[in-house]
Amino acid sequence: MSKKRRRVFDIDMPEEQEAPRPGGPRISSLEPRRGPMASAVRENADSLRDRAETEQAIRAENDALAHEYVSLRNQGLVLQRVPLGEIRTTKLVRDRKSVGAEDLEDLKTSIAQIGLSNPIQVEAAGDGYELVQGLRRLSAFRALAAENPDGGYGTIPAVVLGQGESLEGLYRRMVDENLVRTDISFAEMAALARSYAESEATAADTTDEAVDALYGSVGKQKRSYIRAFAKLLTVLERHLQHPQAIPRALGLAVRKRIEAEPETLADLQRALVTGGARDAAGELEILKAYVGQGEAAPDPAQDTFPVGNDAPRAGKSPRKARTTFQVHSPRGAAKCTASMGRLELKLDADFTTMDRRKLEAAVQQLLAMLDD
Structure with missing residues (x-):
């Protein structure tokens, strides 16, 4: 059986050319290719890093705001709503007599209609607060809360001072606000100065020092009037029922007669005691009678104050003979x-x-x- 021979042909084939890729350059097949999982992990890592950086920036901003808030609060520049039950009025001697219900009616009406225009001022004190400014406003809120428990008067807008301010500083805050009040009397200011001097927690040893410490922002003449009223209260406070009603001129005239004629003091005290219960007008009549009823009270601008200087001023009439x-x-x-x-x-x-x-x-x- 004959074997057939297989013929082999040598054929030169052209080199294969890679087809061009439309829309972009050729990507080398030698570069490593990233799978879908690796891409997701990389993207998640980048996202976590960006988020951490953002959170760090927010924390830094919050810390700065917190420090600023604490600083402003300690300066008394932050307004808060403070529960009425947490406010005490025992640390400072108030510069006015107790607030009567009839004195609050107009203020209560104003608060009920338009709210509290001027917040009170308190000092943080342990588990509560001590009142610095705003006794009438606090009293009005307490009265409204008692009359209308569901009216939203359980808290009051307040500026909260941080602990650490000196007692002298707290007294000055209270006094400086009340000096702008038109109804603050010289007797009330004098009573506060006397209480301030008697307190062991203050640096003032005398009433004169207390007047200078508390009322340093007022004029010298006005401070002399306060001292005169303080001396008047020293001898008459237990006998007076309405000292805050005494006008400046009348109080100065009474004090001057007591200074000039001390033997008449007992008669005045007796007249005030035997007068019994009386209103402010009745008490003023007793004092007017003491200095000369029917005569105009001396003009303080022509008085020789401070008390004790009896020499008449040049051009002024000497004291009338009596x-x-x-x-x-x-x-x-x-x-x-x-x-x-x-x-x-x-x-x-x-x-x-x-x-x-x-x-x-x-x-x-x-x-x-x-x-x-």
Whole structure:
């Protein structure tokens, strides 16, 4: 059987050319290719890094804001709503008498209609707060809360001072605000100065030092008036029921007569004690009678203050001559004061209950005896 031979042909084939890729350059097949999982991991790592950087920036900003808030709060520049039950009024002696319900009606109406325009000021104190400024506003809120428990008056807008300010600084905050009030009286300011001087927690040892410490921002003349009222309260505070109602001129006149005629003080104290319960107008009448009822009270601008300087100013009239003496009678001791154009008799008796004809006859007899 014959074998067929297989013929082999040598054929030269051209080199294969890679087809061009549309839309971009050729990518070398030698570069490593990233799978879908690797790409996802890389993208997630980048996202986590960006998020961490953002959170770090936010934390830094929050820390800066927190430090700024604490600084502003300690300076009393941050407004908060403070529960009424956490506010105490015991640390500072208040510069005004207790607030009566009738004095709050207008303020309560204003708060109910438009809210509190001026927040109170308190100091952080342990588990609560101590009032620095705003006794009337706090009293009005407490009254509104009692009248309307569901009216939203359980908290009050307040500027909260941080702990650490000196007692002297707290007193000055209270006083400086109240100096702009038109209803703050000299007696109230003087009473506060006396309490300040008596406190062991303050540096003032005398009332004069207390006046300078508390009222350093007011004029020298006004401070002299406060000192005069402080001296007046020293001898009359236990006998006065409405010292805050005493006008400046009347208080200065009373103080000057006590200074010039100390023997008349007992009579004034007795008149205030025997007067019993009275309103402010009744008490003022007693004081006016003491300095001369019917005469205009001296003008403070022409008084020689500070108290104790009795020398008349140049160009001013000297003090009017006055004679005082006592006459004893079955009704008691009668205080008599005689001056130019005036004769005054003071006796612990109600002359309005006496027969007018008897009074006229007695006066006529007195004048007839004086003419003789």
